[in-house]
Amino acid sequence: MVPGTRLVILGKQGAGKGTQAVRLHRHYAVPHISTGDMFRAAVRSESEFGAKARKYMEAGDLVPDDVVIGMVQERLTLDDARLRGFVLDGFPRTVHQAEALDEILPEPGVELVVDLEVPTDVVLKRLASRRVCVECGTNYSLEKPPSDPEVCDVCGGKVVQRADDTESAIRRRLELYEEQTAPLIAWYMKRDKLVTVDGIGDPDKVTTRLIRAIDRRLGRGGDA
């Protein structure tokens, strides 16, 4: 374990960002900040803020930049993120959000952006079969369900299909990814902050690949 780092994880919906971000959070001992999880928690709490976010999310649309940026800014100024770093998952998702992140963070900003690469035909299959625990967020699939298909093996919560994992919302999210998020790959590459990792295969192997790529780029670990 190497404590502390400021990472962003990029990737299409269904690339495995959430799963891998949790593992990176454990490995680097930094908070996992997922804007999707934050919005889902707001929806569950039935707050006014949650009701607003829900409309965008269920249609597969992006929540407006000013709302997301305000929420992330507030989260990043808490002590844990300020002092130890973070794994940001789901943010930034537009160039405007990336510019805002640069303004929020003190120099030198984000250390590294990892692009978890998975082809579209694979993510489409993964998303259609994805099931998730509403309590702890553990992901399952129709191929690998929990022992009782509706009950989470980890926490006993209810396992459901996400409201935005319908065919039309999936299509919309992937379109928005290509339009708004994919340009971030070139944006961060230009700033020499991008590393690309193959997201295909066993999740444990992908984690090993990620940690190796991150440590190598940040000059940590034995084989830097």
Ligand code: ADP
């Ligand atoms: P996915 O990557 O599969 O779309 P997430 O869990 O990251 O799932 O996000 C779920 C939804 O939350 C998004 O479809 C969007 O409506 C909203 N959301 C999350 N992050 C952002 C963001 N950075 N900007 C705008 N909307 C966001």
